[in-house]
Amino acid sequence: MNIQRWIARRQAQWQELDILLQRSEQKGIKALTAKEIGTLASLYRSVAADLARANTNQIGQTIVQELQALTTRAYSQVYRGSRRQELREVLDFYRWKLPQVLRETWAYTTIAFALFMVGALIAWWFAWQDASFMSLVVPQSMIEKVRDRNQLWMGSIIGTEPFAASSIAINNLSVAFRMVGGGILAGLWTIYALFYNGILIGAVATLVGQNGLAYPFWAFVFPHGSLELPAIFIAGGAGLLIARGLLFPGRYRRRDALRIYGVQAAQLVMGIVPMLLIAGAIEGFFSPQEVIPSPIKYLAGTGLFILLILYILRRDRARGELQTSTGNL
Structure with a gap:
């Protein structure tokens, strides 16, 4: 694998993910549109795969550390939003759905x-x-x-x-x-x-x-x-x-x-x-x-x-x- 060519090809996505993460970290996940949230999740999976490949091919330690930091930040945003959504759904169930089911x-x-x-x-x-x-x-x-x-x-x-x-x-x-x-x-x-x-x-x-x-x-x-x-x-x-x-x-x-x-x-x-x-x-x-x-x-x-x-x-x-x-x- 040509390491320099691979980094050049993948770097644009890393930068795009970093930009989305900065907005999400500063203003919250709600600052992103639904399409951007989907893009963030997709880029997170892609960068996580890049990290695995970088570790396997023993690419420079600097790149590995940057990808590790990026995936850690992305994981926090993606799954924190997911947990919040799950909590919101649980609260909505007990607030509205359960009384409805009890009546039905x-x-x-x-x-x-x-x-x-x-x-x-x-x-x-x-x-x-x-x-x-x-x-x-x-x-x-x-x-x-x-x-x-x-x-x-x-x-x-x-x-x-x-x-x-x-x-x-x-x-x-x-x-x-x-x-x-x-x-x-x-x-x-x-x-x-x-x-x-x-x-x-x-x-x-x-x-x-x-x-x-x-x-x-x-x-x-x-x-x-x-x-x-x-x-x-x-x-x-x-x-x-x-x-x-x-x-x-x-x-x-x-x-x-x-x-x-x-x-x-x-x-x-x-x-x-x-x-x-x-x-x-x-x-x-x-x-x-x-x-x-x-x-x-x-x-x-x-x-x-x-x-x-x-x-x-x-x-x-x-x-x-x-x-x-x-x-x-």
Whole structure:
């Protein structure tokens, strides 16, 4: 390879990249047009190849160092812009797209909630009709603590808040992911999980109600349950979406239906993860604290639930105005 001829042929592109980088470094990547950003990325790949060739052919150290500096600067600009764009897309998803998906799939979330409530009501009915039913669902140690000592079990969290919060969040995420994944089994596991969890909550609620502990029990549940339970219903709805694509593809081919409904289910999963992490932190650090009055806990839970509803109803005004103006044309 004729080194001097190769340098002369490639130097114009190196200089062009340097000029673009200077503008980007001084004024930010937004100072470049879309075409210039594309050119910068293309030149970065080209110069990176030149650096590899220079190293392979043992071209002078000065040239190698200049190319290294150039590629390092280009890498920083190209991928910093990419990371910013990715961050912007994530923020836009949680600000606008997720509420839209939650509204679009509300029917599936409602069905999940109904399955849970059917289980809870059945447990409530049988627990009042047959005292032996309780022992089939609720651990005996919990029954004895509530019935015989008239105590709740949440005090065990005190003193282990960080560990408890992380354990609770991991457990809730595991339950939610199993509900979503259960959709691939024609939704049978999702339906079972929702129904069983409803039975469990219904039995526990009946147990504390029968022993005069309903008020402090729900004071404990309200703060984190205002996010945790809706997240579980949303996860159940996501599993039912997958089952819908598998069993009832409608006008789509089954493969296309699974892809369409699977994307929505994945978006719902992205939504419930932060909800369950926040709920876990609240259940570990806030809900069990006896120094916090019960009315404050009820108020906190109600406030969080109202904020969740307002978030789901949140709409992108700019897009809404664009759709309205388009519809009026």
